Amino acid sequence: MTGASIALLGIDGAGKSSLITPLREALHGAGKDTVQVGWKAALAEGAGDDTYPGVSLQQLYVEAWRLFFAGSTVSGGHAVDQLLPRHYSDFEQSTVMAELDGPPVGTKPSGLLASAMVEFTVDYVLQAEVVRPAMRDGRVTVADGFGFKNVTKVLRLAGELPGGGELRDALDSLIEFVGSAYSSPFLQPSIGIFLDVAPEMAYEWRMRQGGLGFGEDYGVAGRSGRDSYLDLQTTMSNEYRRMARDWGWLTVEVAGLSQPEVASAVCGAVLSHPAVSHTPDSRTRG
Numbered sequence: 001m002t003g004a005s006i007a008l009l010g011i012d013g014a015g016k017s018s019l020i021t022p023l024r025e026a027l028h029g030a031g032k033d034t035v036q037v038g039w040k041a042a043l044a045e046g047a048g049d050d051t052y053p054g055v056s057l058q059q060l061y062v063e064a065w066r067l068f069f070a071g072s073t074v075s076g077g078h079a080v081d082q083l084l085p086r087h088y089s090d091f092e093q094s095t096v097m098a099e100l101d102g103p104p105v106g107t108k109p110s111g112l113l114a115s116a117m118v119e120f121t122v123d124y125v126l127q128a129e130v131v132r133p134a135m136r137d138g139r140v141t142v143a144d145g146f147g148f149k150n151v152t153k154v155l156r157l158a159g160e161l162p163g164g165g166e167l168r169d170a171l172d173s174l175i176e177f178v179g180s181a182y183s184s185p186f187l188q189p190s191i192g193i194f195l196d197v198a199p200e201m202a203y204e205w206r207m208r209q210g211g212l213g214f215g216e217d218y219g220v221a222g223r224s225g226r227d228s229y230l231d232l233q234t235t236m237s238n239e240y241r242r243m244a245r246d247w248g249w250l251t252v253e254v255a256g257l258s259q260p261e262v263a264s265a266v267c268g269a270v271l272s273h274p275a276v277s278h279t280p281d282s283r284t285r286g
Helices: 016-029 039-045 054-068 088-093 109-136 147-160 164-182 199-209 226-247 259-271
Strands: 004-009 034-037 140-143 191-196 250-253
Touching: 004 016, 004 109, 016 034, 016 140, 016 259, 034 039, 034 109, 039 054, 039 109, 054 088, 054 109, 109 140, 109 147, 109 164, 147 164, 147 226, 191 226, 191 259, 199 226, 226 250, 250 259
Parallel strands: 004 140, 004 191, 034 140, 191 250
Antiparallel strands: none
8 A cells, every 4th residue: 555544533523524625735735646535425426326336335325314213203203214215316405304393203223223334334345445446546535534433423322212222232242343343454544533622612613513413412312402412422532532542543632722723733743644744746656
């Protein structure tokens, strides 16, 4: 491998997505070819592509959401998973999720468990079919997330649902397995950066961005709002921090920093890292 891979880790609202543009601009300024990696990025690149992995990623994306809402209903007794379109092209144009009247209730733990494992599977596909080929070509891949974050969070949400206790042993075993799997060299990035953000600060950022998304608090378990968000994100922040330490990732303490200052710290850490500084310079390659 002559290229490198970069992944960001942090709670919902930590500012990961807002770092992608300045990070890619900094890498471009240093003469590095970059590829944005992630489920949505891969779907955008493969829109209308009927070959592997494009069409598979499209359908898995739809089914991951359908499973996330499995068995849940909204006002009027409408089943959310039945309201969602079956095909990706229709799903992307649908406004169903944006128009849901309040958080769905009655989600089945088995659905959340399956949704998490679909995302876990997709991470392997992305690593094999997007990240590794780009690295072999000398490029730097940039991901605004690391799959461990969402997979473990959704598994923990499943345990909070009515009936989730029956899956406790399976969930605990899966969480341990997922931690081990994401620790493998195959899934670990060349450079991992953990954004250590206080949940209270992340909540304020989220509110300014338009509010919480599905799965960012305990809404699926019937508890929504600020306290619910803080409870979930504090639990997950502690877990992400522990894993980042075990993996030897870089940590950026966000407290007291503006978003431009966070971007400067992240870009500086990346550009000075040997994994990036030793990659080919696109301005002289070929």
